[in-house]
Amino acid sequence: MADEKSAIQSAAPSSPTHSKEYAIGDSEAVVFDDDDAHEVFKKNTDGVNFRTVGWVRASVIFLKVIFATGVLGIPSAMYSLGAVGGALSVIGWGALNTYTAVVQGDFRNSHPGCHSIADMARVLGGPVLKELTGGLFIIAYVLCTGSGILGVSIGLNALSTHAACSVWWSFLATVVVMATASVRTFHKVGWLTWAGFASIFTAVLIVVIGVTTRDRPASAPSSGPYDFGYHAIAHPTFVAGMTASATIFVSSAGTSAFLPVISEMRQPKDYRKALFTCMAIVNAAYLSFSLVVYKWCGKWVSNPSLGSAGPVIKKVAYGIGLVGLIVSACLYLHVASKYLFVRILRNSKHLQANTVVHWSVWLSCTFGLASLSFILAEAIPIFSYLLALTGSICFAPLAIMLPGWLWIHDHGSWRRGGVAKMAAYYLHFLMIAIGAFLCVGGTYGTVMEIKAAYANGSVGSAFACADNSNSIAH
Numbered sequence: 001m002a003d004e005k006s007a008i009q010s011a012a013p014s015s016p017t018h019s020k021e022y023a024i025g026d027s028e029a030v031v032f033d034d035d036d037a038h039e040v041f042k043k044n045t046d047g048v049n050f051r052t053v054g055w056v057r058a059s060v061i062f063l064k065v066i067f068a069t070g071v072l073g074i075p076s077a078m079y080s081l082g083a084v085g086g087a088l089s090v091i092g093w094g095a096l097n098t099y100t101a102v103v104q105g106d107f108r109n110s111h112p113g114c115h116s117i118a119d120m121a122r123v124l125g126g127p128v129l130k131e132l133t134g135g136l137f138i139i140a141y142v143l144c145t146g147s148g149i150l151g152v153s154i155g156l157n158a159l160s161t162h163a164a165c166s167v168w169w170s171f172l173a174t175v176v177v178m179a180t181a182s183v184r185t186f187h188k189v190g191w192l193t194w195a196g197f198a199s200i201f202t203a204v205l206i207v208v209i210g211v212t213t214r215d216r217p218a219s220a221p222s223s224g225p226y227d228f229g230y231h232a233i234a235h236p237t238f239v240a241g242m243t244a245s246a247t248i249f250v251s252s253a254g255t256s257a258f259l260p261v262i263s264e265m266r267q268p269k270d271y272r273k274a275l276f277t278c279m280a281i282v283n284a285a286y287l288s289f290s291l292v293v294y295k296w297c298g299k300w301v302s303n304p305s306l307g308s309a310g311p312v313i314k315k316v317a318y319g320i321g322l323v324g325l326i327v328s329a330c331l332y333l334h335v336a337s338k339y340l341f342v343r344i345l346r347n348s349k350h351l352q353a354n355t356v357v358h359w360s361v362w363l364s365c366t367f368g369l370a371s372l373s374f375i376l377a378e379a380i381p382i383f384s385y386l387l388a389l390t391g392s393i394c395f396a397p398l399a400i401m402l403p404g405w406l407w408i409h410d411h412g413s414w415r416r417g418g419v420a421k422m423a424a425y426y427l428h429f430l431m432i433a434i435g436a437f438l439c440v441g442g443t444y445g446t447v448m449e450i451k452a453a454y455a456n457g458s459v460g461s462a463f464a465c466a467d468n469s470n471s472i473a474h
Contacts, residue, residue: 050263050352052187055270058261061186061331062278064193065257067285068328071204072151072304073247073387074286078294079301080244082234087291093249094283100403100431101255101279105271107406108259115263115346116339117256117398124402124409133402134343137256138369140394141336144254145373147386148329149173150468151304153377155318155325157469158307165465170377176326178370181333182363186264189334192327200324201285203306203317208292210309210317217300218310229299242445243388246438250391252282253399257335260342307470314471333373337365379462385450392442400435404428 053061078086108114111123118134152173153166183189211217220226236244258275262268293305302308306317341362342351350357380386407428414421 050185050187051266052185053261053265055265055267055274057187057193058265058271059274059277060193060197061189061261062258062274063281064196064324064327065254065331065335066252066278066282067197068148068200068324068331071200071251071286071289072306074251074290075293075297075301075305075308076303077244077247078290079229079231079299080234080236080240081248082231083291083294084232085234086244086248086294087287089245089248090251090283090287090290093245094252094279094286096431097249097252097255097399098275098279098283100399101258101275102272103403103407104255104259105262105275107410108262109268109271110410112268114259115342116259117402118339118343120259120406121402124405133398134339136394136398137339138336140254140390140398141257141332141339142369142373143376143386143390143394144332145177145329145336145370146377146380147390148325148332149177149373150377150386151325152177152322152329154304154469155306155322157467158314158318158471159322161471162467162469166468167378167463167465170374173326173329174370174374174377177329177333177373178366180326180330181337181370182366183334184362186261186334189330192330196324196327196331198324200321200328203321203324204285204289206320207306207309207313207317208289210313211293211296214296214310217297218308218314219297219300219302227299230295238441239445239448242392242438242441243385243449246388246391246396246442246446249438249442250387250395251286252279253391253395254332256395256398257331260335260338302470311471314469318469329373333366333370336369337362340365340369380450382450382453385446385453388442388446388449392439392446396435396439396442400438401432404431404435 074086074090077089081089104117104120107120111120114120114123116134117137118130121133122130149170153169156169156173157166180189180192216222216226217228220228258271262271265271265274293301293308297308300308302314306321307314309317344361344365345351345358349355350361352358377386380389405428408425411425411428414425416422417425
């Protein structure tokens with residue numbers, strides 16, 4: 001009977017077997033699925049166990065990736081678009097970015113060998129598209145890391161009233177970010193995200209409350225009449241409108257960073273729970289915070305917005321929010337480094353083993369990309385423009401165009417379905433067109449704005465020591 005049973009089992013189609021294995025963490029009991037043959041990281045105990053993230057911790061990691069430097073640039077973008085246009089932009093881009101994040105997660109879970117957006121691109125267009133997408137992914141998060149480093153240097157300048165050269169503050173920020181990002185697993189980095197999210201959320205809330213207590217904006221003339229600059233409906237130029245739209249878009253577009261986290265989740269199928277929790281909080285906070293700050297500051301809103309409530313509140317906000325800014329840059333650098341690390345060591349014994357090769361590759365990735373981020377942060381020392389450039393060049397293809405193509409790839413039969421299915425199918429081609437327009441138009445607009453800023457002297461030269469926090473009179 002035993003032999004007969006074995007023969008039947010071997011002849012039957014292979015199906016995943018499950019064993020219950022409970023782990024403590026994230027305040028949730030977790031059931032492990034033993035069928036991880038296609039996953040990048042295996043649930044082993046011989047080396048580094050990357051598969052330790054529960055959905056609660058994943059949602060906080062997602063929150064910290066999204067709710068970071070983006071929230072500091074939205075209020076100034078509101079001035080270009082007006083309150084109504086800005087609010088619609090926050091809602092529209094937030095909804096679209098949430099949907100494309102669902103598409104990416106669903107595609108990843110139906111193709112579990114995909115660790116990153118570049119692996120998904122390989123499914124669509126082979127090795128060439130994979131390498132192009134991978135390069136774009138690294139550039140995106142190196143630029144994001146640069147914006148985080150720039151934000152930290154602004155905070156240090158604000159707290160010290162420009163006690164040292166801005167380049168030295170950026171270098172110090174880079175060292176701290178590089179050290180924290182060198183922790184190898186998202187689970188261990190994850191505990192920082194709780195403190196980071198609480199830090200930046202509290203800092204922004206303090207500024208929101210602070211601006212409502214002033215008779216006039218902190219940056220406005222101290223006496224006499226002045227142009228407040230608040231508009232419900234604004235009429236921006238193409239360049240200003242595209243730059244503002246790209247800034248708001250990028251504030252919730254970093255969803256491709258969620259994919260490497262899924263590969264380290266105990267239950268990848270819990271991804272949607274983490275995603276919806278994150279995006280609901282982020283979009284509600286973006287909309288409420290940015291509208292209040294713009295309503296009370298008008299065109300006098302600071303960039304980043306933590307300086308909008310005067311020098312005292314500015315120091316308090318940066319003092320509290322500094323941890324959040326550091327953790328944001330840490331996560332961006334970790335995501336970029338993890339992609340490169342897996343790209344180099346995938347299917348190698350060194351991927352999860354504590355070998356010299358493992359550590360050498362990992363630290364080379366973090367140190368190398370951190371150095372590049374520092375250079376870019378100093379070369380483009382304008383916070384909002386750095387964000388907008390990241391959104392238009394990198395995230396328009398990664399967060400709109402590619403997800404549209406992913407959906408079309410997995411739903412090819414819909415083009416011959418009913419009217420509703422056909423409409424859905426061809427609307428995803430429209431997504432690709434929207435992404436292409438934002439990529440070209442946003443990049444053009446941002447480059448023109450950067451060029452104008454250098455020409456009119458509103459920003460200093462690259463690697464300048466000048467105060468970038470407006471804490472001292474120029």
